[in-house]
Amino acid sequence: MSTTFHPALPPLERQLVATLLRGFPLVPAPFAAVARKCDASERDVIEAVRGLIAKGIATRLGAVVRPNTIGASTLAALACPPSEVVYFGKLITGISGVTHNYAREHDWLALWFVVCGQNQAAVDATLLRIEEMCGRQVIAFPLEREYRIDLGFGFDPHSRVCPPSPAAKAMDVLPIDREILAEIEDGLPLEPRPYDHVAHSLGCTEERVRERLARLLEGGVVKRFGLVVRHRSLGFEANAMVVFAAGSQDVDDIAQRFLDIPAVTLLYARRPAPPAWPYRLYAMIHGRKRADVQAEIRELLRLAGRPLPHEVLFSTACFKQTGARFSA
Numbered sequence: 001m002s003t004t005f006h007p008a009l010p011p012l013e014r015q016l017v018a019t020l021l022r023g024f025p026l027v028p029a030p031f032a033a034v035a036r037k038c039d040a041s042e043r044d045v046i047e048a049v050r051g052l053i054a055k056g057i058a059t060r061l062g063a064v065v066r067p068n069t070i071g072a073s074t075l076a077a078l079a080c081p082p083s084e085v086v087y088f089g090k091l092i093t094g095i096s097g098v099t100h101n102y103a104r105e106h107d108w109l110a111l112w113f114v115v116c117g118q119n120q121a122a123v124d125a126t127l128l129r130i131e132e133m134c135g136r137q138v139i140a141f142p143l144e145r146e147y148r149i150d151l152g153f154g155f156d157p158h159s160r161v162c163p164p165s166p167a168a169k170a171m172d173v174l175p176i177d178r179e180i181l182a183e184i185e186d187g188l189p190l191e192p193r194p195y196d197h198v199a200h201s202l203g204c205t206e207e208r209v210r211e212r213l214a215r216l217l218e219g220g221v222v223k224r225f226g227l228v229v230r231h232r233s234l235g236f237e238a239n240a241m242v243v244f245a246a247g248s249q250d251v252d253d254i255a256q257r258f259l260d261i262p263a264v265t266l267l268y269a270r271r272p273a274p275p276a277w278p279y280r281l282y283a284m285i286h287g288r289k290r291a292d293v294q295a296e297i298r299e300l301l302r303l304a305g306r307p308l309p310h311e312v313l314f315s316t317a318c319f320k321q322t323g324a325r326f327s328a
Helices: 011-020 030-038 042-054 082-093 120-134 175-183 194-202 206-218 251-258 290-304
Strands: 058-065 072-078 098-104 111-117 138-141 143-148 222-229 238-244 264-270 281-287 310-321
Touching (some): 011 222, 030 194, 042 058, 072 120, 072 143, 082 120, 175 194, 175 206, 206 222, 251 264, 251 281, 251 290, 281 290, 290 310
Antiparallel strands (some): 072 111, 072 138, 143 264, 238 281
């Protein structure tokens, strides 16, 4: 279920991976603007992006939306042993509200997934549907605070490819915003004037589409606008979700220490589910090899400066990985 690392990408494709993670121009002819920087033609850039998606290196060119800013979402797990993961993983993948679905190494919480919906009631309904369909307990872990989410991946495992996105600000999210995000949830059209194509579909102007996307970026609702890649395709074959039993008074201090480690690609606090699951702080660590991830975990424990109960859940399979859905 993993994709293969392509170390010998054509030069233009490699250049686009390195540059488009940081952003895609909000101008009328964005591919032409990228082409000028890459010393290539507009057609070549479009075909190179198309090639990255066809090879499975990228999933789309578009928006990564911050959780719970438009609609609602939660991380959840199905109480099942590893022997049941493939069966239930396939069932859950077929549910439209599920955007991510992973098998992880754990004795009784071996299947983890993200559920999104237009509101919390929709999320709760999907969680209940999964529980009833599988006949297994579903435990939700709602987000309490984010520290680092979605930096993107490049070829250098030690560099932060994308700068931290701004925190979400209080802003009026308009109906047109949801319409735009729904229109591009599978990616921007790969054509010379993609925003014009979106505008035509929505019955508004190209300027309006670009202005609202810029506003969503500025407000932190859209965390990143650019190429969305699969980390395994770039050689990050090992990843683990490490959960720490940090107290509510300590979690911010420990999280700030962990932010010094670039290999920590996601870091957030979630509501624990005691007594079985006392963990509040979650860190995702990606590395080329399992041993690399284990070394980073040891460094985190050193940085914590205190004994910190924790568990390490390495990913073993990816059943589903898509962006948030807004068209449902």
